Amino acid sequence: MKMNEQLEDAFSTQITLEFESAMLYRQLAIEFELQDLPGIASWMQAHAAEELGHADRLIKHLTDRDNHPVIGDITLPSIKINSIAEAFEIALEAEEKVSESIRGLFRLGRETDDIDSRPVIDWFIAEQVEEEATVREILGRAKLINDDGSGILRLDAELGSSA
Numbered sequence: 001m002k003m004n005e006q007l008e009d010a011f012s013t014q015i016t017l018e019f020e021s022a023m024l025y026r027q028l029a030i031e032f033e034l035q036d037l038p039g040i041a042s043w044m045q046a047h048a049a050e051e052l053g054h055a056d057r058l059i060k061h062l063t064d065r066d067n068h069p070v071i072g073d074i075t076l077p078s079i080k081i082n083s084i085a086e087a088f089e090i091a092l093e094a095e096e097k098v099s100e101s102i103r104g105l106f107r108l109g110r111e112t113d114d115i116d117s118r119p120v121i122d123w124f125i126a127e128q129v130e131e132e133a134t135v136r137e138i139l140g141r142a143k144l145i146n147d148d149g150s151g152i153l154r155l156d157a158e159l160g161s162s163a
Contacts, residue, residue: 001065003114008067010108011117015058016072017101022051024094027079028087037152039160040084047091054124061120084152088139095135099128 003011029044055071062069081087102124109117138159145151 001116003062003065003067003117004112007105007108007112007114007117008062008069010105011058011062011067012070012072014101014105015055015062015069016074017098018051018055018058019071020074020076021094021098022048022055023074023076024048024079025051025091027076028081028091031079031081031087037084037156039156039158040087043159043162044087044091054127057120057123061117065116083142083147084145084155085139085142088135088142092132092135092139095128095132099132102128 025044025048029041029048032038032041032044059069079090081090102121105117106121106125108114109121138155141155145155
């Protein structure tokens with residue numbers, strides 16, 4: 001069953017936000033590549049790919065329902081980081097923005113009585129809880145490490161092995 005135009009537009013907005021998140025994570029990966037921290041760069045790059053997968057999942061939901069997904073204008077802030085903690089603060093802020101947007105999709109889906117969108121929205125709600133928790137944990141550790149070189153290298157190795 002085709003979703004109404006208002007919900008279709010909200011899904012397209014979410015798709016654009018997922019692409020923005022992917023580009024943000026990719027830029028953060030570049031920043032860490034420039035700092036010779038390949039593990040953190042790899043983790044950021046893996047998250048960029050995951051965000052693209054999220055966009056694809058939303059696109060598929062729309063096309064499966066005979067709707068027309070549209071990727072909007074992608075805007076990114078200028079990013080130049082001074083610390084690992086700063087990078088993960090930027091990532092957490094982006095994840096929180098995505099989470100709030102997903103909650104908006106949930107509310108709109110409920111308001112428009114679009115039962116068919118619930119499974120995909122519920123999946124995204126659970127995914128965002130996990131995403132925020134992961135980034136928040138790494139941010140906490142980055143704050144503990146601060147500028148400690150051995151701590152930074154250990155975190156770099158750990159995130160590189162999990163990417």
